[in-house]
Amino acid sequence: MPESWVNLAERIGSDLHVDLSGPGSRRAVLARALRDAVREGRLAPGTRLPPYRSLAADLGLARNTVADAYAELVAEGWLTARQGSGTRVAERARPPRRPRQPKPVPARPEAPAYNLRQGRPDASSFPRTAWLAAARRAVNGAPNDAFGPGDPRGRAELRGALADYLTRARGVRADPERIVVCSGFAHGLRLLFAGARGAGGGVLRGPFAVESYGLGFHREILEDSGVRTVPLGLDEQGTRVEELTGKVTESPGKQAPRVRGVLLTPAHQFPTGGPLHPARRAAVVDWARTSGGVLLEDDYDGEFRYDREPVGAVQGLDPERVVYLGSVSKSLSPAVRIGWMVLPEHLVEGVLAAKGEREAWASVLDQLTLAEFIASGQYDRHIRRMRQRYRHRRDRLVAALAERAPHITATGIAAGLHAVLRLPPGTEASALKAAAWQGVALDGLATFRHPRATMPAEDGLVIGYSTPTEHAYGVALEALLRTLPPAS
Numbered sequence: 001m002p003e004s005w006v007n008l009a010e011r012i013g014s015d016l017h018v019d020l021s022g023p024g025s026r027r028a029v030l031a032r033a034l035r036d037a038v039r040e041g042r043l044a045p046g047t048r049l050p051p052y053r054s055l056a057a058d059l060g061l062a063r064n065t066v067a068d069a070y071a072e073l074v075a076e077g078w079l080t081a082r083q084g085s086g087t088r089v090a091e092r093a094r095p096p097r098r099p100r101q102p103k104p105v106p107a108r109p110e111a112p113a114y115n116l117r118q119g120r121p122d123a124s125s126f127p128r129t130a131w132l133a134a135a136r137r138a139v140n141g142a143p144n145d146a147f148g149p150g151d152p153r154g155r156a157e158l159r160g161a162l163a164d165y166l167t168r169a170r171g172v173r174a175d176p177e178r179i180v181v182c183s184g185f186a187h188g189l190r191l192l193f194a195g196a197r198g199a200g201g202g203v204l205r206g207p208f209a210v211e212s213y214g215l216g217f218h219r220e221i222l223e224d225s226g227v228r229t230v231p232l233g234l235d236e237q238g239t240r241v242e243e244l245t246g247k248v249t250e251s252p253g254k255q256a257p258r259v260r261g262v263l264l265t266p267a268h269q270f271p272t273g274g275p276l277h278p279a280r281r282a283a284v285v286d287w288a289r290t291s292g293g294v295l296l297e298d299d300y301d302g303e304f305r306y307d308r309e310p311v312g313a314v315q316g317l318d319p320e321r322v323v324y325l326g327s328v329s330k331s332l333s334p335a336v337r338i339g340w341m342v343l344p345e346h347l348v349e350g351v352l353a354a355k356g357e358r359e360a361w362a363s364v365l366d367q368l369t370l371a372e373f374i375a376s377g378q379y380d381r382h383i384r385r386m387r388q389r390y391r392h393r394r395d396r397l398v399a400a401l402a403e404r405a406p407h408i409t410a411t412g413i414a415a416g417l418h419a420v421l422r423l424p425p426g427t428e429a430s431a432l433k434a435a436a437w438q439g440v441a442l443d444g445l446a447t448f449r450h451p452r453a454t455m456p457a458e459d460g461l462v463i464g465y466s467t468p469t470e471h472a473y474g475v476a477l478e479a480l481l482r483t484l485p486p487a488s
Contacts, residue, residue, distance in 0.1 A: 026061055031069040038078050038089055047089045049079070113439030114476035118271060118418040118464035119330070125386060125470075126333050130378045131369065137376075138368035146368060150359025152352050154181025154340070157371040162340055165374050166326070170302055171312025173319045174342050180351050183361035184327045184339040185298060186221060191341075192296070192323065193225035194354040203350035204294060209262040211239050212453035213272055218263065218298075219450065230259055231450035237277035238269055241284040244293075261294040262287075266314050267302035271448050271462045272420055273412015275311045285314065288321035294344070295322045301416035303331055303383050306391045308414045320344045328370065330417060330466075331383060338362050338370055390417060393465040393473055400477055407487040410463075417466035420445060427485040428459035434483040435461075440476070 037043040052066040073079040081087045159176040166172035182188045193202045206227030219229050233240040266276035297314050315324040327339030373379050410419040428444045445460035468476045
């Protein structure tokens with residue numbers, strides 16, 4: 001038994017450590033340690049101490065040593081000893097009260113009164129009961145190896161369930177052996193470009209073409225990896241993929257390299273809305289085949305469509321030239337940190353090498369639960385339920401605009417979780433200020449514009465109608481209408 005910190009939790013009922021180091025006899029050291037424990041409040045008044053024989057055995061001391069230390073503390077009033085009730089900390093031996101120092105409270109940004117930011121599902125709609133039931137079934141039926149180190153590919157149960165679901169619902173040509181689980185879309189990007197700046201290069205290297213409007217932090221992931229991004233224009237048919245032919249980056253003093261790949265949101269362009277035109281879908285796959293490039297397909301909002309037929313994944317046209325990426329951050333919750341990549345065969349080993357030998361990101365228990373949630377049909381039922389709810393919210397937004405602000409047009413509304421309100425030129429900044437004054441959190445279209453985009457800029461507001469809870473949506477919509485610029 002070491003002479004320093006000794007745990008008495010099993011005997012006393014709560015964690016307690018006594019320091020048996022220091023000068024003096026063994027009895028004096030033990031008495032001092034117990035006295036300090038009472039004084040500091042680690043032994044509360046009324047706490048029953050173990051019999052001296054048991055404590056002596058635990059600490060490796062002679063019985064008489066412990067008995068003498070108890071007797072000394074009883075004599076000093078720290079402990080009480082009564083026949084039949086054992087030795088206890090005296091009720092009057094309370095530690096002196098120390099003045100409580102208020103802890104500094106970290107400043108937090110004040111939550112907006114009305115949250116209409118894009119990209120967030122209604123958190124109150126998470127299917128708690130069905131998810132909990134799936135978790136119980138998944139854990140009860142899991143093999144023992146599920147509770148060991150995780151496979152960097154992801155659990156076979158989840159990869160199999162994803163392959164079936166993506167093939168059926170999104171038209172993806174998915175083989176479980178080509179699926180690698182990650183913790184979300186951003187994590188997938190980081191794995192694909194990890195080490196791209198170094199001499200050895202990453203799984204993929206730049207330059208990479210991206211859409212002129214898109215999520216800034218996706219571009220930042222690429223550029224932080226040393227991958228230059230080149231913006232492509234947009235029009236009513238989606239991304240102008242014809243600009244990929246002969247597209248080069250600016251590089252003063254030397255021949256600039258052609259782009260090696262392109263990142264697109266073909267099912268529902270983010271944030272402007274609308275699917276990529278069929279001719280352009282075929283054209284971008286032809287470009288990848290002839291140039292040796294690769295298409296990264298962000299299946300953003302692919303499952304939430306309202307007024308159109310489902311648009312399948314581009315990956316189905318050529319699985320060897322397209323990396324398909326998805327997650328449950330919009331369909332379920334960003335709190336479930338699970339995403340996936342369906343990879344061309346030649347990229348699988350490189351991604352696994354970038355990920356490491358063990359799963360360090362996506363919880364195996366969450367993977368098992370999601371696999372069961374999909375296989376049981378609960379995921380499909382949840383998607384259908386939320387599709388109806390979000391469609392109703394979109395309809396309320398469109399109807400309110402038609403009645404109160406007919407000069408404002410909502411676009412990109414056939415699918416997705418947000419709409420773009422097209423504003424008169426030069427009014428976006430003032431509309432954002434008015435929204436802030438009303439306590440409405442939303443984004444301006446300019447927020448998503450590539451800094452090197454050359455296409456004409458347009459004014460607009462990006463409205464996430466999926467974000468508020470059901471009871472809060474009506475008042476948020478009213479507050480939004482008060483921020484819109486009047487008709488000119």
